[in-house]
Amino acid sequence: MNIYKALTIAGSDSGGGAGIQADLKTFQELGVYGMSALTAVTAQNTLGVQGVYPLEPAAVAQQLDSVGEDLTPDAVKTGMLFSSDIIRTVADKIRQYGWNNLVIDPVMVAKGGSSLLLREAVQSLIDHLLPLALVTTPNIPEAEILADMSIANLQDCEEAAKRIRQMGSQSVVIKGGHGSENGIVTDVLYDGREFVYMESPRIDTRHTHGTGCTYSAALTAELAKGHSAAEAVRTAKAFIRAAIEDGLGIGSGHGPTNHFAYGRRLRAEGSERQ
Numbered sequence: 001m002n003i004y005k006a007l008t009i010a011g012s013d014s015g016g017g018a019g020i021q022a023d024l025k026t027f028q029e030l031g032v033y034g035m036s037a038l039t040a041v042t043a044q045n046t047l048g049v050q051g052v053y054p055l056e057p058a059a060v061a062q063q064l065d066s067v068g069e070d071l072t073p074d075a076v077k078t079g080m081l082f083s084s085d086i087i088r089t090v091a092d093k094i095r096q097y098g099w100n101n102l103v104i105d106p107v108m109v110a111k112g113g114s115s116l117l118l119r120e121a122v123q124s125l126i127d128h129l130l131p132l133a134l135v136t137t138p139n140i141p142e143a144e145i146l147a148d149m150s151i152a153n154l155q156d157c158e159e160a161a162k163r164i165r166q167m168g169s170q171s172v173v174i175k176g177g178h179g180s181e182n183g184i185v186t187d188v189l190y191d192g193r194e195f196v197y198m199e200s201p202r203i204d205t206r207h208t209h210g211t212g213c214t215y216s217a218a219l220t221a222e223l224a225k226g227h228s229a230a231e232a233v234r235t236a237k238a239f240i241r242a243a244i245e246d247g248l249g250i251g252s253g254h255g256p257t258n259h260f261a262y263g264r265r266l267r268a269e270g271s272e273r274q
């Protein structure tokens with residue numbers, strides 16, 4: 001049996017809805033062996049972020065060496081990176097180990113407003129990491145910062161995707177969770193040739209903590225299995241749609257999505273057909 005392996009380089013969310021925890025749950029649900037290198041520990045729950053404790057860049061580098069010297073990931077993603085020093089360390093190691101199947105989720109701010117990336121680190125992300133990316137997955141506020149423009153509609157998304165792609169990422173997906181037209185949430189994929197719109201109905205819920213992490217982890221898992229970026233974003237969209245629709249309703253704030261939902265539905269469909 002071929003074991004597909006994916007590595008997440010991201011922060012820990014003690015509440016389990018976002019960060020490393022969301023990534024590993026998603027990898028597992030999609031049948032991919034998950035590995036992790038922590039960049040920071042956050043004290044976090046559905047009400048917000050109570051504390052942020054970045055790791056020393058040397059600790060991040062050592063985790064990446066431990067994985068890189070032994071385990072050979074089929075795909076890698078980055079999430080919360082926090083500082084320029086950590087970004088440079090991560091970029092150096094990604095180059096050293098030739099991790100080309102790379103998803104950059106340019107995490108900047110948690111839904112409650114807490115900063116997960118220092119403002120001065122944005123330029124490092126652009127200079128050092130985006131040129132290494134196979135796919136970069138900003139949400140709308142992140143795309144506005146990276147592309148240095150405001151986004152009010154899908155035409156603006158296309159322009160921002162073009163600008164971000166010019167920074168070196170081979171493909172860009174601008175996730176539409178922060179915008180909606182006529183009750184439809186649209187993610188826009190741009191690969192330098194065409195724009196692909198992935199639409200779904202907006203689900204009316206406050207339980208969307210960790211949607212971006214979960215989406216980019218699903219995309220990474222599918223790339224690890226050898227699927228193309230175009231195929232992988234479709235599965236990622238289906239995975240996050242099921243996870244939001246079947247929300248767990250836990251915690252008293254913005255609850256996590258349901259990482260079990262996509263797999264449960266597939267298994268239920270399979271047993272109905274038998």
Ligand SMILES: Nc1ncnc2c1ncn2[C@@H]1O[C@H](COP(=O)(O)OP(=O)(O)O)[C@@H](O)[C@H]1O
Pocket residue numbers: 138139140175176177178185186187200201202203204205208210211212213215237240241244
């Ligand atoms: N309310 C919603 N209804 C349907 N899909 C959503 C909703 N919110 C987010 N999504 C989907 O979840 C994924 C993550 O999007 P987004 O919430 O914009 O990212 P982030 O968590 O990084 O802010 C995208 O595929 C987006 O289309």
Ligand SMILES: Cc1ncc(COP(=O)(O)OP(=O)(O)O)c(N)n1
Pocket residue numbers: 010011012013018019020042044079080107109110111112116208209210211212213214
């Ligand atoms: C440790 C950690 N990493 C990333 C995030 C942001 O996750 P995201 O999927 O963008 O979801 P929200 O936090 O915006 O709901 C995080 N919160 N914590």
